[in-house]
Amino acid sequence: MPNPLPDLATVAGATDGRLLLLFEGDNVLVARTRIRAGETLFVAGAEVTLAADLPLGHKLARCPIAAGEKIVKYGAPIGTATEAIAIGTPVHVHNVRSDYTPTYHLMDAVKPGAGA
Amino acid sequence: MSMAVATETTLSAPSGLAQTETMRGWLRSDGRKGIRNTVVVAYLVECAHHVAREIAIPFREHDVHVIGFPGCYPNPYAERMMERLCTHPNVGAVLLISLGCESFNKYALEKKVRDSGRPVKTIVIQAAGGTRKSMAEGRAFVAEQRAALDEAPTVEMDPSELIIGTVCGGSDGTSGISGNPAAGRAFDQFVAEGAACIFEETGELIGCEHIMAARAVTPELGQILEASVAKAARYYATLGYGSFAAGNAEGGLTTIEEKSMGAYAKSGASPISGLIKPGDVPPHGGLYLLDVVPDGDVRFGFPNINDNAEIAELIACGSHAVLFVTGRGSVVGSAISPVVKICANPETYRRMEDDMDVDAGRIIEGRASLDAVGREIHDLVIDLARGKRTKSEELAHQEFVLGYKSFEPIGPACLPV
Numbered sequence: 001m002p003n004p005l006p007d008l009a010t011v012a013g014a015t016d017g018r019l020l021l022l023f024e025g026d027n028v029l030v031a032r033t034r035i036r037a038g039e040t041l042f043v044a045g046a047e048v049t050l051a052a053d054l055p056l057g058h059k060l061a062r063c064p065i066a067a068g069e070k071i072v073k074y075g076a077p078i079g080t081a082t083e084a085i086a087i088g089t090p091v092h093v094h095n096v097r098s099d100y101t102p103t104y105h106l107m108d109a110v111k112p113g114a115g116a
Numbered sequence: 117m118s119m120a121v122a123t124e125t126t127l128s129a130p131s132g133l134a135q136t137e138t139m140r141g142w143l144r145s146d147g148r149k150g151i152r153n154t155v156v157v158a159y160l161v162e163c164a165h166h167v168a169r170e171i172a173i174p175f176r177e178h179d180v181h182v183i184g185f186p187g188c189y190p191n192p193y194a195e196r197m198m199e200r201l202c203t204h205p206n207v208g209a210v211l212l213i214s215l216g217c218e219s220f221n222k223y224a225l226e227k228k229v230r231d232s233g234r235p236v237k238t239i240v241i242q243a244a245g246g247t248r249k250s251m252a253e254g255r256a257f258v259a260e261q262r263a264a265l266d267e268a269p270t271v272e273m274d275p276s277e278l279i280i281g282t283v284c285g286g287s288d289g290t291s292g293i294s295g296n297p298a299a300g301r302a303f304d305q306f307v308a309e310g311a312a313c314i315f316e317e318t319g320e321l322i323g324c325e326h327i328m329a330a331r332a333v334t335p336e337l338g339q340i341l342e343a344s345v346a347k348a349a350r351y352y353a354t355l356g357y358g359s360f361a362a363g364n365a366e367g368g369l370t371t372i373e374e375k376s377m378g379a380y381a382k383s384g385a386s387p388i389s390g391l392i393k394p395g396d397v398p399p400h401g402g403l404y405l406l407d408v409v410p411d412g413d414v415r416f417g418f419p420n421i422n423d424n425a426e427i428a429e430l431i432a433c434g435s436h437a438v439l440f441v442t443g444r445g446s447v448v449g450s451a452i453s454p455v456v457k458i459c460a461n462p463e464t465y466r467r468m469e470d471d472m473d474v475d476a477g478r479i480i481e482g483r484a485s486l487d488a489v490g491r492e493i494h495d496l497v498i499d500l501a502r503g504k505r506t507k508s509e510e511l512a513h514q515e516f517v518l519g520y521k522s523f524e525p526i527g528p529a530c531l532p533v
Contacts, residue, residue: 020293020480022293030289030293030368031289031368032480032481032482033480033481034463055367055368056289056290056368056461056462056463056480057288057289057290057293057367057368057443057461058289058368059289059368059370071370071374073374073377074292074377074378076323076324076327076373076377077323077373078323078370078371078373078374078377079370079371079373079374091370092365092368092370093365093370096370096371097371098358098370098371098372098373099323099371099373100322100323100349100353100358100371100372100373101322101349101352101353101356101357101358101360101372102358103358103360103365103370103371103372104357104358104360104361104362104365105362105364105365105366106362106365106366107365107366
């Protein structure tokens with residue numbers, strides 16, 4: 001079987017094909033498949049190693065993001081970073097807050113890297 | 117006696133849905149056409165729910181659906197919803213089940229249904245002599261109506277006569293990438309063919325209000341669209357929770373505005389022709405936003421307590437079918453109109469294929485384009501009017517929920533053309 005993840009037009013050149021860039025100005029990438037902890041991948045040219053599983057549909061930083069900076073996905077702001085986020089690290093409820101209503105979640109009760 | 121009636125009449129094949137070459141519908145007196153010919157059994161207070169359910173059980177796989185309103189206190193929104201649902205083009209006959217002492221105006225509802233040309237009967241449990249007698253009387257009526265509807269002729273139907281709704285539920289980080297934009301492509305195709313398409317849940321458009329307003333056919337409508345989202349943001353802020361479930365976060369969604377951007381993609385790219393409220397039927401083809409958040413003070417709790425409350429409202433606006441995009445994996449269907457389940461997440465699809473009509477996760481894995489999946493969704497809806505059934509219909513999913521709300525009527529600027 002050929003590579004099940006052929007290039008989409010939006011995949012950045014120096015970025016792992018398992019990561020999807022939705023919009024040119026975005027500062028996050030989306031996992032197109034579950035990527036396991038310990039795997040090494042290229043994010044906008046930088047080599048990073050995942051500390052925990054990144055489930056399908058979850059995000060990681062495409063570039064360094066400063067505390068207080070907007071998270072941009074689909075070309076639109078989707079919240080504000082609550083701490084500095086290093087390139088290639090997960091971007092989720094632990095380091096982003098909504099600019100509208102707080103996010104209710106049970107992620108603290110979910111073991112890291114889960115998300116069935 | 118009652119059981120015998122029911123048993124004899126439910127051994128036939130599911131009613132009126134032989135596969136046909138062209139789209140076929142049942143013509144109603146208001147000119148609309150239904151793609152289903154369902155008998156609705158409607159309870160008018162929770163106290164009549166059990167009797168309604170028992171009446172319908174022998175016919176559960178034969179297009180007899182239970183809907184109802186649980187409250188004992190009157191509510192104009194709920195009465196309008198029930199009227200619109202009982203006179204929906206997919207409905208051929210109606211049985212109302214009243215306990216007898218509830219406040220619901222059963223006389224007005226029965227008259228509306230009768231005036232629509234549909235057979236209708238009201239059973240008042242207290243007058244009929246209790247549960248057993250009401251069940252027997254109800255099953256006899258349903259059997260008689262089912263037999264008559266099975267013989268009813270159909271007429272040709274055109275895609276331009278369709279009203280299609282869309283909703284997402286159990287969303288995750290894949291929904292906004294695959295399932296929702298694919299549903300949007302299907303919407304674009306339907307709008308181009310002259311159909312009416314409805315998207316909704318203003319609470320899940322928070323953050324998208326400005327880009328959405330720019331698509332309105334008039335600047336005044338754009339302001340109304342923005343105001344509807346501001347109302348939703350206020351409403352949810354008062355309640356303390358956004359339209360965001362714990363599972364959304366587990367699926368990779370971080371904030372309501374991220375969920376919104378994904379949900380917004382369901383609307384496609386057509387101009388927005390109008391804003392409607394629950395029970396308003398689009399006056400002609402085009403794309404419409406359904407404002408589901410109540411007007412005035414926060415009074416009755418969350419605008420929609422779950423996905424089926426939204427689906428019921430889309431159907432009350434005349435939706436012949438509802439496109440339901442899910443990432444985490446919802447299994448629901450609905451009473452009255454078929455629900456097409458579009459699975460955005462390829463892992464979920466592989467796990468729950470029996471419940472899913474469309475595998476939109478192929479887009480994420482690079483195995484299909486957005487356009488191809490959009491066309492597949494469009495063609496599947498057309499097939500629903502040619503005898504095909506959805507997975508949730510085959511599994512006899514007929515969820516329904518209706519609660520309390522209050523709305524002001526829409527103004528003329530909401531439907532500018």
